[in-house]
Amino acid sequence: MRGSRPYSLTVCVAGSVGHARPVKPFLLVATRADDAVANAEYRAILRFSGLSATELVRVRLEAASLDVLVPGLDLGGYSGVILGGSPFTSSDPPAQKSPVQMRVEGELERLIREVLRFDVPFLGACYGVSTLGRYLGGVIDPRFAEPAGTALVSLTAAGLADPLLTGLPETFLAFVGHKEALRAPPPGATVLARSAACPVQMFRAGEHQYATQFHPELSVPDTIERMRAYQHCGYFRPDELDLAIEQVRVAVVTWPARILTNFAARYAAC
Secondary structure, eight states: OTTOOOOOOOBOOSSOGGGSOOSSOEEEEEOOOOHHHHHHHHHHHHHHHTOOTTTEEEEETTTSOHHHHSTTOOGGGSSEEEEOOOSOOTTSOGGGSOHHHHHHHHHHHHHHHHHHHTTOOEEEESHHHHHHHHHTTOOEEGGGOEEEEEEEEEEOHHHHHOGGGTTOOSEEEEEEEESOEESSOOTTOEEEEEESSOSOSEEEETTTEEEESSBTTOOHHHHHHHHHHTTTTTSSOGGGHHHHHHHHHTOOOOSTHHHHHHHHHHHOBO
């Protein structure tokens, strides 16, 4: 990326984002072509992070390249990068991937390289595990896939001590739905959370780059809307949509959103 320079990590005084407004915005990289789902994701991240629309700049990478969307992108101009979820499955054979997916994966690899090179704070939700984990040498495959719904997530000892997970209990319900996952953490990564069906629900690379397999941005209504939109995309049997929705409707999922709140508060750059 042209114009990139070493990142200077200077954060505002600890506390809620409402008491420490970032001078530099955060960058949200999205890859969803469905406008309704993409917009719902954006609103949810705004809501749970506590950021305003001017403090969270969204680019939709499925629509155009980063060079077109943000010419001369300089990551030093952002407090951090958030990568949203995606309908793409990174472990599919190249022959099964569309030209758009192939382009998006190449651009994300370039972005992750710059994020790691300059130690830019990063939080990837669901697709972030595939993107960051794959770049770091992890094996992504369908072995630990989870159908759309909820999972009981448990923090590891490292997770309990991690500042991004401050305030979360040792176990909590989270919304999941993924056709691939890390078979094992990439070399040097720190596993922060697990579930019974998925051994890497969250990991950290270095000190400031994070990825969750679960969705910290989802509420019950958002999850139901997304399930309807992706009914025929392989996250569950299409004829089980009504049953899956009823299971989600009664779920009490409150804790994962705090990760977005903590990320924005911790990395709001002065």
